[in-house]
Amino acid sequence: MEKNNEIISDLKGLVNILNDGKEGYASASETTENPELKGIFATYSSQREAFAEELKTHLNEHGGDSENESGGVLGALHRTWIDIKQALSSKEDAAILGAIVTGEVAAIEKFDKAIEHPEIHTDHLELLQRHRTAIQQALSEIESFYHRAVSAAQ
Template sequence: METNNEIISDLKGLVNIVNDGKEGYESASEATDSIELKAVFLKYAAQRAGYAVELKDHIAQHGGSSDNVEGGVLGALHRTWIDIKQALSSKEDTSILGAIETGEKAAIEKYDKALEDYQSHADHIDLLQRQRTGILEALKEIETYHQRLAK
């Protein structure tokens, strides 16, 4: 069984990944000219901001704190990648959607890793599963848009 510090560390890692997603979606909303995609991106940016708050509440319950409101280094790299792909591509929205898919898959992997240690995360397992499901649903919606635009 993990110590409280390890649980807090896991949760902080999830805060980083949801903040990466929030920032990625905000950047994507600024990069697209599509009103429809802009709305989808902003919806998921807001969702991720809510997830971060929920995770920070659980960190506090375990005696830790997280003042992180931005993503980690990977988030900055992910945003840079979106900017580069957008600048180089004639099909801007498909590149943006592809970058988001990459980020969402990484987020799901991070949640899966936390969910593997069921006992350590028992007091917030429902939260982690619900958030993972929300990210998976976002991924499916993004993939649908990507497939539609790629035709």
């Protein structure tokens, strides 16, 4: 039973951070004036929403639920995504991208913690690894845009 509680706790935390990412990307998409970034942010927002839904299925299979659709308490900490709000108010792409990088790094750290215990997450380990890989790819793309935006601003 303790293992199941740990699974539920880990999955809830991951769903929360995915919801934070979904909201952060959606806000960034609405704020940036760069059409390319708008599209990328909207795509990643949808991706995070789909990932959260996949994890909710596993959460339900373990007897847990996630009633939170807009991020978590961790989100208060993590809402570096909401530091995006400060970045968004400036409408500067470099600031928006920098805040997103911070949020994605935090998401990867959260996934890494869960993946560190494959014995706990055996029935959904492949799913966690797939999500983590996709988030890492998104991070790489966002970092590339960030570095270009910073260079352009100098």
